Amino acid sequence: MVHAVKTDKNISKRFRWIDPFQEGWSIFKESILGKIGLTLLIIFALMALFSFIPPQIDPMYHPMTGVDPEISHSTGPSARHWLGTDFMGRDLFSQLLAGARVAFMVGVSAAFMSIFLGTAIGMIAGYSGKGIDTLLMRLADMIMVMPTLLVILILSSLFGQLNIWTIVLIIALFRWPGVSRVIRAQTLSLKQRPFIEAARVAGASHLRIIFRHIMPNVLPLSFLYMTFRVTSAIIIEAALAFLGFGDPGTVSWGMMLQWVWKTGHMFNAPYWLLPPGICISLITLSFYMLGRAMDEVLDPRLRKEEGAG
Amino acid sequence: MINDKKKPILEIKNLSKVYRTKRSIFGDSGNDVIALDRISFKIFEGEIFGLVGESGSGKTTAGRLIVKLEEPAEGKIYLENVDLTGLKGKGLRAFRRKVQMIFQDPYQSLNPQLSVLNTVSEPLTVHKIGNGKTRQGLVRQAMKSVGLSPPDDYLHRYPHQLSGGQRQRVAIARAMVLNPRFVVADEPTSMLDASISAQIFNILSDMREKLDLTILFITHSLAAARYLCDRIAVIYRGHLMEMGPAEEVIRNPKHPYTQALIDALPKFGDCGDIKHYGTLLRADSEALGGAGCPFYPRCRVAHRTKCCTGMPRLEEISDSHLVACYYALPGSEIVTEGDACFYAT
Amino acid sequence: MALLEVENLSIGYRTRKGYLQAVEGVSFCLEEGKSLGFVGESGCGKTTIGMALMGLLPPNGQVTKGRILFEDKDLLQLSDSNMRSIRWQKIAMIFQAAMNALNPVHRVDDQVAEAIQAHNPDLGKTNAMKQVEGLFQLVGIPEDRMRDYPHQYSGGMKQRAIIAMALACRPKLIIADEPTTALDVIVQDQILKETRNLQREFNLSMIFISHDISIVADVCHDIGIMYAGQLVEYGSREEVFRSPCHPYTRALISSYPTLTGKKSQLTPIPGETPNLINPPAGCRFCDRCPGARTSCKTEPPAWEEVGPCHSALCHERKL
Structure with missing residues (x-):
């Protein structure tokens, strides 16, 4: 019928799901902060990606177990070890790359979990109101005022060394209240x-209203908060590792710093101290x-x- | 057309709604705002009933109570003889299929994240009517009936790509897609340009013809109500002041407030035989506490003792023309003065 | 002599989607003590004209052509500081939804006094207050309400306070952009009446901008009908309403519900306004015009005198 012909003409007018992203991208492009942040993040992402390569070249480049058989103490940068080696002859450059991978892993997964919790709790609290709202928000207040780092320190002294995923989970559990407050207000x-x-007049159920109407409108905000949560998760993990409560089985930047400090190279091995320190600062800054x-x-x-007509 | 033989589809009895302001912990009772004060009226099948009033008159509250967005403090609403208070489960679902609402602001009443297709088909999905294919057919039909044709041009657009008038038409299509029996239209044109409003009026009036629909049209403009409605009720501070056939209320207004409203309407072009009543004493004034007529402080004709001690009852003064004023009864005509039309000056 | 003369004014906006010609080739003049109303749908450029007269176009907006002669000075050639001295002193504006412009934490009379003092720094506080008293009396705010906070005012009272503020420096020209849109009919009527009285009393010139044709008909001597960035009909109120010439004007009038006349006479305007980023080549109204001919689509129409002080931008008259 008429439809088929008409649609062709109007195909350009049609709305595609990609359009809001394109529009957002064109605004994003104009932000200098955004461009710097994105460039840095791409560099870190590439680092995380390439962290798999050095151990493939030579097992001695494995960040955790690979020890250069000819070196038994910390050495400065050389052609063989671009950033030098640590106290037992492990390659610092491959450790730095592995650290990027861990930072992404910890940051993104902890942020994702806390955003998931925060969004769900915020929407439920905001939408149901009254008693449930009060209950959830008081809970949020209580958790919000607890110092995350201290609690994790106490937990790890109770249960011994914590595995990296346990740390991620704890960070997530302690970091949702901020998000849930914002999401609740928006809801x-x-x-x-x-x-x-x-939608109510049309007869939609509460669940339908929450998922179909409220969620799509708060999700952009959630994702915005996710970038800030990534930052705090990376910092917490680094602090824990530096204090010696990290997962001893992973090489994170915090862990590298702890090794520098523990082996007494704090002031005589800048090639070892500076790279992880700078990386931590830059990745949090970029997020x-x-x-x-x-x-x-x-x-x-x-x-x-922008012009209004 | 008012027809007494027609049965009422909606009946409202002594409906009240009070909004409580927050009370402070120091025992201050706060000010309760009475949005509606025991109003009663009937709407007959197939008519467009206009509820006219200023902001804060309670007209929107009445609409929201009827579609059960809020619950009344007192009184009953009957739709097709079913009491709406405490309706739950199956009864409520059946009610939601029968009654729909068109909101004031089309920029706010459409979910920005949903395409036109998803917005209009939502009521169908909610009530599990048809499957994907047949739903799209119903959506297309609804969109054509509100003048969004060909529907394919609009189905996949999002609200921000539509003009205000188009958005309101999408909102009307959403209300109509379920084929409701009764629709509350809450100032559907107050956010739109005057030139777009006529389109919306015509769509509503077409809908009534085609779908045998009953509409409660809430508006602040007597002129719009006159154009669209069969009967008009004028509401002021939660009280019905005058009710009757549209033409009769406008040609022959009996309540001083209705007369003031007619005076205040800007007039242009052919003014015809519109009189100037001059019943308004003051433009702004505070509400009168107590039992008196709410319009008393602004009323020129009001009597000092009579009007501020008791609220006059809504009484029939001629065929289905009801007025709540002591001075509207036959024999107590209000003196009028002046001319309203600028051509004459 | 005309107080304000606008010649061939064109204004454009740079937007993300392209260059938007918001106003094109608008000319009008306004004499002292007269009022002029612009009517049109939203997006037709009427607010933009008001902003251009005040020199308050947003940064991405630009006057591309034309002159604005106010008391024989071209406002477009003035420096920023000279413009500032004319703004509010000689030309004042009542903005759309101006009621929200009052600061909620200050008393209303203080705010108006502050506005007066900003332009007359030599004026003492007590003198300024005296002026405020006079102004409030003028616009009909009772004395005992002067020291209230804005939230204690009703919408109409706030609007009165805003009008008082606009009058504060005794300007020669007031531009009112949708001054009564958010108000109830009764209050609107009062405000319009008062504006008319004030205008007569002070021999003010006014430009009224509204989408509501009935409001403009109520207060203005001359009327300009705007459509898609162009002035399409211009003339005295009586002429324009008695014998509307442009099909758009006719459509606008017949789509407006009134208290008299036959019910069935309300005819809506079909279609939508054209996109101003790529405006049509010919007459901009031709897609919605009942009497459009093929030539309307290609040839831009020219101004035609249809009577004394009444002209329209339409091909129709050429027949």
Whole structure:
């Protein structure tokens, strides 16, 4: 019928799912912070990706177990070891690459879990209101004021060395309240919006309203908070590892710093101390900058002036 | 067309709604806002009933109570003789299929994340009507009936790609896709340009013809109500002031408030024989506490003792024309003055 | 002599989607003590004209052509500081939804006094307050409500306070952009009446911007109908409403519900307004015009005098 012909003409007018991303990208591109953050992140991601290569070349480049048979103490940069070696002759460059992988793993998974928890709890609290809201928010307050690092230290002194995934889980469990507060506030304001009321009048159930109408509208905010949560997760993991409570089976940047300190190379091996320190600062900074730029994409008020007709 | 033989589809009896403001912990009772004060009216099958009032008059509250977005403090609402208070489960689902609402602000009443197709088909999905294919057919039909044709041009667009008028038409299509018996239209054109409003009025009036629909049209404009409605009720601070056939209420308003509303409407073009009543004493004024007529502080004709001690009852003064004013009874005509039309000056 | 003369004004915006010609070739003049109303749908450029007159276009907006002569000075050639001295002193504006412009934490009279003092720094606080008193009396705010906070005011009272603020420096020209949109009919009527009285009393010139044709009909001497960035019909109120010439004006009038006339006479305007990033080559209204001919699509229409002080931008008259 007429439809078939008409659609062709209007195909360009049609809305594709990719469009909001393209539009967001064009705004993102204009943010200097975003560009720097993204470039840094791509570098770190490449590092994490390439961390699998050195052990393939020679087993002595394995970040944990590979020891250069000819070296038995810390040495400076050389052609054989680009960044030098640690106290027992392990390659620092491959350790640094492995650290990037761990940072991503810890950061993203802990952030993802805490965002998942925070979003779910925030939506439930905001949407149901009254008793459930009060209960959940008081719980959030209680957890929010607990010092995460201290609690993990106590836990690990109780249960001995913690595995890296346990640490991730604990970080996630302690980091959701901030997100849930924001999501709850957003849900509260969405709940009053006529399109939610329209769905109610149409007969939609509470679950349908939450998943179909509220969730798509709060998810962008959740993902924004995820970038900030990644930052805090990486810092917590690094701090734990540096204090000696990290997972002894993984090579993270915090762990590298701990080795520098424990073996007394703090002040005489800058080639060993600086790279992980700089990496930790830069990766947290880059996630933060990415978050700021995304904030600009999501919140029209932060954008630069755009013409109104 | 008012027809007494027609049976009422909706009946409201002594409906009240009070909004409680938060009480402070120091025992301050706070101010309760009475949005509706024991109003009663009937809406007959197939008519468009206009509820006209200013902001804060309770007209929107009445609409929200009817679609069960809120629960009344007192009183009953009957839809096709079924009491709506405490409706749950199956009864509520059946009710939701029969009654729909069109909201005031089309920029707010559509979910920005859902395409037109998903928005309009939502009620069908919720009520499990048809399958994917047949649903799209119903959606197309609803969209054509609101003038969004060909529907394929719009199905996959998102609200932000539509103009205000198009959005409101999508919202109307969403309300109509279930083939409801009764629709509450809450100021559907107040956010739109005057030139778009006429489109919306015509769609509503077409819908009534085609779908044998009954509409409660909530508006602040008597002119719009006159154009669209069979009967009009004028509401002021939670009280019904005047109710009757649209043409009759506008041609022959009996309540001083209705007359003030007619005076205030900007007039242009052919003014015809519109009179100027001059019943308004003051433009702004605080609400009067107590039992008196709520319009008393602004009313020029009001009597000092009579009008501020008791709220007059809504009484029939002529064929189905009801007025709540001591001075509206036959024999107590209000003196009018002046001319409203600018051409004459 | 005309107080304000606008010649061939064109204004564009740079947007993400391309260059948007918001106003094209608009000319009008306004004499002292007269009022002019612009009517059009949202996005037709009427607010943009007001902003251009105030020199308050957003950074991505630009006047590309034309002149704005105010008291024989071209406002577009003035430096920023000279413009600042004209703004509010000589030309004041009442913005859309201006009621929200009052600061909620200050008393209303203080805010108006502050506005006065900002332009007359030599004026003492007590003198400024005296002026405020006079102004509030003028716009009809009772004396005992002067020291209230904005939230204690109703919408109409806030709007009155805003009008008082606009009047504070005794400007010659007031631009009112949708001044009564958010108000109830009765309050709107009062405000319009008062504006008319003030205008007469102070021999003010006013430009009224509204999408509501009835409001403009109520208060303005001259009326300009705008469509898609162009002025399409211009003339005295009586002429325009008695014998509307442009099909858009006719459509606008007949789509407006009134208290009289036959019910069935309300005819909506079909279709949508054209996109101003790629405006159509010919007449911009031709897609929605009942009497459009093929030539309308290609040839841009020219201004035609249809009567004394009444002209329209339409091909129709050429027949």
